[in-house]
Amino acid sequence: MKNINEILNHITNNPSYDKLNIFLEIKRFVNILPLKLKSGIKFVYIKNQTMHFVLTHQLFKVEFEHNKDTLKALLKMADIKDVSNFVFFVSNSVDNLIKKNSENIDKKYIEKSVGIFENRAKDEKIFKKFESIREIIKNSTNQGNI
Incomplete structure (x- = not known):
């Protein structure tokens, strides 16, 4: 055998x-x-x-x-x-390079701020800029919750 x-x-x-x-x-x-x-x-x-x-x-x-x-x-x-x-x-x-690029595309930034802050700007242009930033933050957090 x-x-x-x-x-x-x-x-x-x-x-x-x-x-x-x-x-x-x-x-x-x-x-x-x-x-x-x-x-x-x-x-x-x-x-x-x-x-x-x-x-x-x-x-x-x-x-x-x-x-x-x-x-x-x-x-x-x-x-x-x-x-x-x-x-x-x-x-x-x-x-x-393809693998690295695909990993970067999949990663998305998660906004940690909720747009609650005091706007103390005295200049009207700067005040409006801060308010537009606040709106962008609020919109991004609302889209993240959907």
């Missing part, structure tokens, strides 16, 4: 699971990278014997270029045979 390890090894060695095995190898490789490099990776893929690193910022690209020898040594340790060189580029997507 086969044990579970033999069954799993047989399944993972099946050619139909090659892409899954490559994905797991890439994931293991990224996990053994130093933290300063790992934090800048958006995702990694292998195409035509080249490992492509999609990075989050331009400075990480410089850092990866500087540490190519480290990557090659770690590649040998990870035992990935199909990779001969590396390519680094920065994605031009604006995922974070």
